Amino acid sequence: MKNKDIVGLADTELHEKIKEEKANLNKMTLNHAVSPVEDPSKIRVNRRNVARLLTEASKRKNASNK
Numbered sequence: 001m002k003n004k005d006i007v008g009l010a011d012t013e014l015h016e017k018i019k020e021e022k023a024n025l026n027k028m029t030l031n032h033a034v035s036p037v038e039d040p041s042k043i044r045v046n047r048r049n050v051a052r053l054l055t056e057a058s059k060r061k062n063a064s065n066k
Helices: 003-007 011-034 041-065
Strands: none
Touching: 003 041, 011 041
16 A cells, blocks of 8 residues: 555544554464465565554644644
């Protein structure tokens, strides 16, 4: 997911997307621990997407506090 797409999300959609991506990351990590995943770079991509989403949520929270 690109930053452009993330900025365009509404607050509720952003929080829902964070929950979905975190659950997906947790599932992928657990599956990788049990048996190796075909493409481990997908875990890295997913982790970075979660970080992008959390960064945008933090920016919006800080902007609303000021």
